Amino acid sequence: xxxxxxxxxxxxxxxxxxxxxxxxxxxxxxxxxxxxxxxxxxxxxxxxxxxxxxxxxxxxxxxxxxxxxxxxxxxxxxxxxxxxxxxxxxxxxxxxxxxxxxxxxxxxxxxxxxxxxxxxxxxxxxxxxxxxxxxxxxxxxxxxxxxxxxxxxxxxxxxxxxxxxxxxxxxxxxxxxxxxxxxxxxxxxxxxxxxxxxxxxxxxxxxxxxxxxxxxxxxxxxxxxxxxxxxxxxxxxxxxxxxxxxxxxxxxxxxxxxxxxxxxxxxxxxxxxxxxxxxxxxxxxxxxxxxxxxxxxxxxxxxxxxxxxxxxxxxxxxxxxxxxxxxxxxxxxxxxxxxxxxxxxxxxxxxxxxxxxxxxxxxxxxxxxxxxxxxxxxxxxxxxxxxxxxxxxxxxxxxxxxxxxxxxxxxxxxxxxxxxxxxxxxxxxxxxxxxxxxxxxxxxxxxxxxxxxxxxxxxxxxxxxxxxxxxxxxxxxxxxx
Ligand code: TAP
Numbered sequence: 001x002x003x004x005x006x007x008x009x010x011x012x013x014x015x016x017x018x019x020x021x022x023x024x025x026x027x028x029x030x031x032x033x034x035x036x037x038x039x040x041x042x043x044x045x046x047x048x049x050x051x052x053x054x055x056x057x058x059x060x061x062x063x064x065x066x067x068x069x070x071x072x073x074x075x076x077x078x079x080x081x082x083x084x085x086x087x088x089x090x091x092x093x094x095x096x097x098x099x100x101x102x103x104x105x106x107x108x109x110x111x112x113x114x115x116x117x118x119x120x121x122x123x124x125x126x127x128x129x130x131x132x133x134x135x136x137x138x139x140x141x142x143x144x145x146x147x148x149x150x151x152x153x154x155x156x157x158x159x160x161x162x163x164x165x166x167x168x169x170x171x172x173x174x175x176x177x178x179x180x181x182x183x184x185x186x187x188x189x190x191x192x193x194x195x196x197x198x199x200x201x202x203x204x205x206x207x208x209x210x211x212x213x214x215x216x217x218x219x220x221x222x223x224x225x226x227x228x229x230x231x232x233x234x235x236x237x238x239x240x241x242x243x244x245x246x247x248x249x250x251x252x253x254x255x256x257x258x259x260x261x262x263x264x265x266x267x268x269x270x271x272x273x274x275x276x277x278x279x280x281x282x283x284x285x286x287x288x289x290x291x292x293x294x295x296x297x298x299x300x301x302x303x304x305x306x307x308x309x310x311x312x313x314x315x316x317x318x319x320x321x322x323x324x325x326x327x328x329x330x331x332x333x334x335x336x337x338x339x340x341x342x343x344x345x346x347x348x349x350x351x352x353x354x355x356x357x358x359x360x361x362x363x364x365x366x367x368x369x370x371x372x373x374x375x376x377x378x379x380x381x382x383x384x385x386x387x388x389x390x391x392x393x394x395x396x397x398x399x400x401x402x403x404x405x406x407x408x409x410x411x412x413x414x415x416x417x418x419x420x421x422x423x424x425x426x427x428x429x430x431x432x433x434x435x436x437x438x439x440x441x442x443x444x445x446x447x448x449x450x451x452x453x454x455x456x457x458x459x460x461x462x463x464x465x466x467x468x469x470x471x472x473x474x475x476x477x478x479x480x481x
Contacts, residue, residue: 005317008324010111014098020049021187023057024062024194027204032057036213036249041108042321042365050187053210053470055219058179058419062209062225065150074147074175082133085173087200092119093164095196099189101264103161104321106188108285108330109368110321117261121446125464128448129173132469136174139466145348147175147471149227150253151403154217154241156216156233157183158388164190166463168207168231169448173183175471176228179349182268187211197263197346218244226250230471232289235386235412235457249402253461253471255289255453258414261407262292262443265400266301268419272441274335277392280417280443282316282370285331286390289417289458293330294383294396299466302396313370315359320362328359328370328390331366340368340389347373347382352393378409386412400425404432413455417443436462 022029033054037046053061073081092099099122100115109118137143151171155163160182171178182190190209193455197207210216214237219422221229228251231241237258245252263272263407264279280292297305321329331337348354352373361367368389376383376393383393397403407416418426430438436454439445446452451465 007320008011008234009320010101010115010322010324012101012105012322015102015105017048018419021191021211021291022055022210023051023061023478024191024197024207025057025061026208027198029194036184038106038185040105040365041237041332042186043361044138044364047105048188050191051180053212053216053219058210058216058219058223059209061179062150062152062223064205065179065208066140066225068203069147069177072203073177073206074149076175078134078136078175081172081175082130082202084200084202085126085130086171086430087132088196088202089123089130091199092105092123092126096120096123097194099161099192101322102192103189104329104396107157107160107186108321108332110325110326110329111324113284118124118159118162121448124167125448129169131134133173136469140192141470141473141475145174145475146476148472149176149434150225151176151178151228151230151472152220152223152226153178153180154220154233155180155182157186158284158289160186161189161193163232164193164298167232170468171230171472172206174469176472179210179220179226181210181212181217182211191467192290194407198295219280221245228252228472230461231255233453238459251471254459255461255463256457256459257388257412258289258291258386258458259294259386259410259412259455260290260292260415260417261294261296261433262417263296263397263403263416263419263429264298264301264305265420265422265425266298268301268441269421270301270304270308273305273419274312276413276417276419276443277309278312278316281392282313282328282390285368287332287336287388288444290437290444291388291413292417293387293392294407294410295392296397296406297394298403299396299398306394309372310355312372313372316357316359316370318359318361318367318369331368331389334366336388337366337368338389340391343382343387344371344387344391347376347393350377350382352380352382364385364414378406384410385476400429404429408434411457414458415439
């Protein structure tokens with residue numbers, strides 16, 4: 001039976017949009033060199049005007065972060081820094097509805113996800129790192145690890161507030177100050193976070209936010225006043241940044257792209273696995289670095305899994321991201337929609353067989369129906385390149401060894417999933433899969449205490465957990481490490 005759902009839109013009234021936003025430097029919103037507009041990808045309406053930071057604005061932000069580092073933050077005892085992080089975490093919780101609605105308006109992701117995943121996890125990252133701030137001497141990096149200094153952080157558009165939290169919370173807990181550049185298409189929750197820093201009475205200059213495009217990011221990572229660069233984004237830009245930072249003495253961590261295998265064995269409970277497959281690739285419209293974009297199904301259950309998957313995909317509701325019933329929201333930008341469409345056309349041209357869920361697409365905005373490709377070979381572009389959209393490529397295997405070989409046949413190595421009832425097989429697979437995270441009988445689970453990061457072209461360094469602290473600490477001077 002198919003249920004019809006009445007619309008259940010979340011109110012936009014909780015969000016007060018300003019017409020225009022400045023840069024957040026030295027604890028205040030200040031004007032910059034030029035402006036650009038940020039739009040809603042679901043309706044293409046202009047949401048606000050945002051300032052584009054040029055090199056001189058980046059200069060001011062770095063100087064402000066340096067001053068705050070030297071005068072206040074690095075000298076402050078960890079237990080005091082921890083109080084600020086707790087306060088920020090509580091304010092994120094208090095303003096969670098506002099943050100969730102704004103994230104959905106600017107990014108296009110379903111409110112169900114921003115409300116239940118992005119915002120609670122962002123608060124959890126601040127709570128978790130608040131706890132570390134006065135215990136760094138017990139983290140396993142010697143008795144007195146030092147902060148690095150001023151950190152330049154560049155983040156993508158797929159989880160704007162959450163990626164900010166992954167970067168800002170550990171940096172601050174470890175005693176660093178930051179200059180953060182959000183993605184061009186999703187600057188608004190970072191700017192609301194700046195208001196939260198003001199509300200928390202965070203000392204001016206500890207967090208600076210410079211909005212802009214790739215050129216702003218380039219100016220930030222190349223700035224000589226930066227001690228460490230933390231980047232999350234595409235492998236292509238990550239390589240460029242690695243080159244820019246080479247022999248500069250800057251510390252660098254890179255969280256890059258992925259092409260994860262989600263491996264389903266013939267003893268897996270099919271309904272549960274199908275939920276995991278759907279969550280693995282259609283969560284956040286597939287704009288997920290660790291998305292399970294390559295499904296590997298054991299040949300003996302291929303027909304059964306595919307039939308159940310198509311049935312389930314037919315029930316996904318695509319549309320207004322602010323509607324609480326929506327499963328699949330808008331694609332973040334026209335450029336991303338074009339990239340997805342181009343790769344999907346290549347899949348068809350190379351001979352794979354395409355099936356898209358029969359859901360009507362809204363007239364305005366950027367949309368792509370959940371899509372699955374079968375008859376995919378490992379050589380096809382859709383099996384090798386990151387699509388970063390709601391598109392799944394299905395391959396088959398016969399033995400566990402073949403599954404491992406196919407799963408590892410990628411330049412990436414961010415995540416993987418294994419579905420089977422056998423615990424021993426899970427451990428056997430996990431020890432052979434070249435991926436930073438391996439989920440067993442689940443997918444896309446995140447926790448601030450669990451380190452996340454890649455192998456190979458998915459980058460290096462970890463975010464989250466005790467391991468993630470190392471990225472923001474100078475442990476070299478510690479004799480007892
Ligand atoms: P990118 O195009 O690489 O952009 C990421 C950020 O870098 C944006 O803020 C971008 O600014 C900025 N940027 C662009 N060119 C730059 C340059 N030359 N120097 C410095 N900064 C520059 O990636 P994206 O399309 O926003 O994000 C999608 C990618 O991020 C995917 O590959 C995805 O896998 C990856 N990702 C990885 C992870 C982890 S944890 N590994 C998590 C999320 C996403 P503009 O937006 O203004 O261009």
